[in-house]
Amino acid sequence: MRVRFSQDVLEREDDTAWRALARIIDAFVEGRHVWEIDDPDAIEASRWIAGDAGSREARRTLEIMRKSYTEALYASPNRRAHTLVIVVGADLAPDEARRCLEAPAYVVVENRESDGAFLKAMVRAFGRSELETAIARGWVDVVHAGGFGELEKRVNELIGNVPGPCRIFVLCDSDRMHPGHNDTEAIKALHACCAHHGVPGHVLHKRSIESYLPKGSLKHQGKRDVFEAFFDALNDAQRDHYNMKEGFKRPKTREGDVSVPPEHKGLFDGLAQDVLRKLCGGFGDHAWRLFLTTRSEITAAAVEERCATNPGEISRLLDIIEALV
Structure with missing residues (x-):
């Protein structure tokens, strides 16, 4: 300040x-x-x-x-x-x-470990050195909420503890299943929390933090079939709303068809069964660790390449956090 x-x-x-x-x-x-x-x-x-x-x-x-x-x-x-x-x-x-x-400024997230890794990777990639220093020295504290349902409770605990301007920012996944899916439980929880307390917040445009991993990072995950189908067969909107951790559910039999959840509202219609089979299983529950292990692959240019449907999103959310330091 x-x-x-x-x-x-x-x-x-x-x-x-x-x-x-x-x-x-x-x-x-x-x-x-x-x-x-x-x-x-x-x-x-x-x-x-x-x-x-x-x-x-x-x-x-x-x-x-x-x-x-x-x-x-x-x-x-x-x-x-x-x-x-x-x-x-x-x-x-x-x-x-x-x-x-x-007192620190607070960034309230669902999971301090994974969301914190995402945030730090974005700060580093976009060259926000002052913000990187602030996080490293504890001047910005990434706070664990424990799920979107706990966001408001956590903000309520923080607010009012320190006199002066409120320096709290709330960040969460959107959990969107298709473009225009703006009434997910996560989105409603964040908007209610921010409106009630008058704090800034950001719902990620894509489904989850893993959706922002660059191509070069995902290549290191060892999921060759998923990787090839994800980048060769899907368009930007489909990649934005694909379940990066779990992918599609595998059919019960080898010959069975992959069933795409109806909540996707036809987003994946037209994809061949062999493509859908490759997309079963996703990149795994720990794909977020690529934010830690593939730092050289995570550059501003590589992230922006993955943000074709909402360019400049990461820069805008970092601007808001920096203003609270």
Whole structure:
């Protein structure tokens, strides 16, 4: 976040408040938040600094202030992180501001392990270095909800724990079975949660996180028949809504026909039985681990190639998360 200090808080004779300000200064040194300075001379002349002139703490604060002010002059105007602003002493009392700035932003997901691997892979692929650092250092916390039915409960536990702007983002699979399938239980749960709490969220356009694995990654899964049918016989919409983990259910007999679930609304009509047989079984329950093991294959270009039906989706959701840092 971007942080300003009101002149009022700088002129107080309040050691408790000034100790909180010193802790906030530490967050600037770490690069966790940004000190937004309109008038460095006013800060230098304030009771907070001038009243302790010459001390080690005052000298340190002045050095950090000047560095922050100079860096702000040359910062990119397109910088996505640090867009939220709080004014210490106006929006929040100093110690409340300290608590706010020391707390992480939260990304609430259904499964911390698999969804976290997806998110980190996308952050890395799209070159979001500030966000990658924030996740690595715990400034952004990926929170396990335990299924879409638990999203609202988890958000409810997090919200209100920390003063200041709400910095929670909710992310979940869509579970869509066909294009335009916008009333899945997952979608309804996320929309209800976000509307109730006023937090941003994103339902993935594709059926699941595994649907975003690039071709080069899936090639490493060892499912040759599934891989060939998936990329050679299916179109983009079919790939978006295919069950990546389980595929289609195998027929009971070797000669039996593969039955496509009616919930797909005819999306896979016209595919030959030999193609459908290859698509039985899917890429397996642990296909998501490819986000961890095939990092070199997961590039922005490779992911965008898989996002033909909704280009730019990943960049947009990362923009929202970055704005909460």
